[in-house]
Amino acid sequence: MKKIILISILVMLSSICLFYGCKKYVNGSGKYTASIQIKGSDTIVNLIQVWAENFVKQHPTYNISVTGGGSGTGFASLINKTCDITMSSRQIEDKEALLAKGNNVNPVEFKVGLDGLVVLVNKNNPVDRLTLGQLRDIFMAKITNWKDIGGIDLKIVILSRESNSGTHMFFKERVLRHNDKNSRDEFSVHSLMMSSSQAIYDEVLQNPNALGYVGMGFANSDVKVLSIAIDDKGKYIYPNTENVLNGSYPISRPLYLYTNGAPRDVIKMFIDYALSDEGQETVVKTDFVPIKK
Amino acid sequence: MQKVLDLIIEKIIFICAIASIIFVILIFSFLFKEGLSFFKNYEVSKFIGGHFWYPSSDPASFGILSLIVGSVLVTLGACAIAVPIGIMTALFISEIVPKGARDVLKSLVELMAAIPSVVIGFVGMITLVPLVKSIFSLPTGLTAFSGSIMLAFMAIPTIVTISEDAIRSVPRHYKQGALALGATKWQTLRRIVLKAAMPGIIAAVMLGISRVIGETMAVMMITGNAAHIPHSIFEPVRTMTATIAAEMGETVRSGMHYKSLFAIGLVLFLITFLINFIADLFLGKNKNT
Numbered sequence: 001m002k003k004i005i006l007i008s009i010l011v012m013l014s015s016i017c018l019f020y021g022c023k024k025y026v027n028g029s030g031k032y033t034a035s036i037q038i039k040g041s042d043t044i045v046n047l048i049q050v051w052a053e054n055f056v057k058q059h060p061t062y063n064i065s066v067t068g069g070g071s072g073t074g075f076a077s078l079i080n081k082t083c084d085i086t087m088s089s090r091q092i093e094d095k096e097a098l099l100a101k102g103n104n105v106n107p108v109e110f111k112v113g114l115d116g117l118v119v120l121v122n123k124n125n126p127v128d129r130l131t132l133g134q135l136r137d138i139f140m141a142k143i144t145n146w147k148d149i150g151g152i153d154l155k156i157v158i159l160s161r162e163s164n165s166g167t168h169m170f171f172k173e174r175v176l177r178h179n180d181k182n183s184r185d186e187f188s189v190h191s192l193m194m195s196s197s198q199a200i201y202d203e204v205l206q207n208p209n210a211l212g213y214v215g216m217g218f219a220n221s222d223v224k225v226l227s228i229a230i231d232d233k234g235k236y237i238y239p240n241t242e243n244v245l246n247g248s249y250p251i252s253r254p255l256y257l258y259t260n261g262a263p264r265d266v267i268k269m270f271i272d273y274a275l276s277d278e279g280q281e282t283v284v285k286t287d288f289v290p291i292k293k
Numbered sequence: 294m295q296k297v298l299d300l301i302i303e304k305i306i307f308i309c310a311i312a313s314i315i316f317v318i319l320i321f322s323f324l325f326k327e328g329l330s331f332f333k334n335y336e337v338s339k340f341i342g343g344h345f346w347y348p349s350s351d352p353a354s355f356g357i358l359s360l361i362v363g364s365v366l367v368t369l370g371a372c373a374i375a376v377p378i379g380i381m382t383a384l385f386i387s388e389i390v391p392k393g394a395r396d397v398l399k400s401l402v403e404l405m406a407a408i409p410s411v412v413i414g415f416v417g418m419i420t421l422v423p424l425v426k427s428i429f430s431l432p433t434g435l436t437a438f439s440g441s442i443m444l445a446f447m448a449i450p451t452i453v454t455i456s457e458d459a460i461r462s463v464p465r466h467y468k469q470g471a472l473a474l475g476a477t478k479w480q481t482l483r484r485i486v487l488k489a490a491m492p493g494i495i496a497a498v499m500l501g502i503s504r505v506i507g508e509t510m511a512v513m514m515i516t517g518n519a520a521h522i523p524h525s526i527f528e529p530v531r532t533m534t535a536t537i538a539a540e541m542g543e544t545v546r547s548g549m550h551y552k553s554l555f556a557i558g559l560v561l562f563l564i565t566f567l568i569n570f571i572a573d574l575f576l577g578k579n580k581n582t
Contacts, residue, residue: 072542075545162539186345193520
């Protein structure tokens, strides 16, 4: 009896192996299937996912897997050669470029869209506009109470992304350091490091004390999006597609794809698709800003 | 024929036994190699005593004091909740409840151990975090306290199972002697049973602690991950495990940041090793009596 069970299990296992083994190498038409790995920024993971799905619909012989984790994660795996394309919400750093060189990896950059970082607060928070200076003071814990900037008497809870996030890096450089390369300013140690943009959104949704930043794609009418001015003399600009595209919204940034060396075969096809009219339409649909109209 | 089969099976068992030991040794040596190479470029005192954890800044600063404090605070909080509940549950199951209900109760408690920590973290994030915020009127519910409560849930099954075994293995005649001398049931439980089972219970607590301090997913989701030294348990903290888990993906192999995470792993390993060692001492003592 036991032998029978054992044998039947073995047969089942081997047939599973055979089945999957075959499927991997030959598909319907008998063509070889290639698969590409895309890794990186959580900010644009939704956009790339839609691109990948549409691309695979048109070219069913290919397989694309898209995973997030942050731009830093994406670059790390490009350098470690565990992915084919890195999606990033920032440019590659000198440090990373150097490491890539050491590993015989040659990163090539493609700008595929634009993104505005929006600053979110709870719907019940009366504050609806801030200057970059005030934002900086909040994130460095120099302003710790909402009443100091026209709100109610509540402690501010600062929400930030983890340091592996391109959003974190960009916000630090643009808002905390004002693009000053020599600045050493950091997020306050009191800021909560959230593991995803979704986690920031969720906390802002239920916490009237909270303030956080996410990519434009994450904002909706359940939370309040703040208008931002460069200084107290400047105009307060609301982050919408138009203001990001004409550059008047101060916290916006380009989105990139990086490949190792000049792209070939499927990778080239995918990047061409991303830059095509159809690909750029998807950019608009996922609440980002296309690079060309 | 039978002998050959015996020999083969014996060898297979031997290989299996050796394999796990080899794996452990390999993991140790890898951890030590990667962790210790970090200290060639960074002072131990600056690492352990430093207040600031800014690993990807330039120049980077790798101070893990706030992470150690975070881990310890969450663990102590979890113990303060899990130890009394766990020991009392164990006493209740082994001494008070009628025999039929005992097995049901025990298997239910053990079922708690089967809940994946992600699920615990998720449930905590949705239900407990807003509750803690409104009950204590805190700026945020993502605090060490919320983490402690959820981790206590994970430590309780370990504590209950092992201390229940210890309590049940207290020789029957101890109890009978005490009762015969006129002690009440509570006096017997407190002065005789608990005392005799104490080494086993301490071992149970230690194993519970090492489960809590090594837990990652749940704490990452609900403790807020702010790398500062907290003044109370109602503030967000960042633990060592959450730091490793959150940042491992971004690091480039053999970079400083990568090595620093291994160095944290080393510190964590030394802590859990120490705790397990103490637990083993007590478990050994239990067997000798």
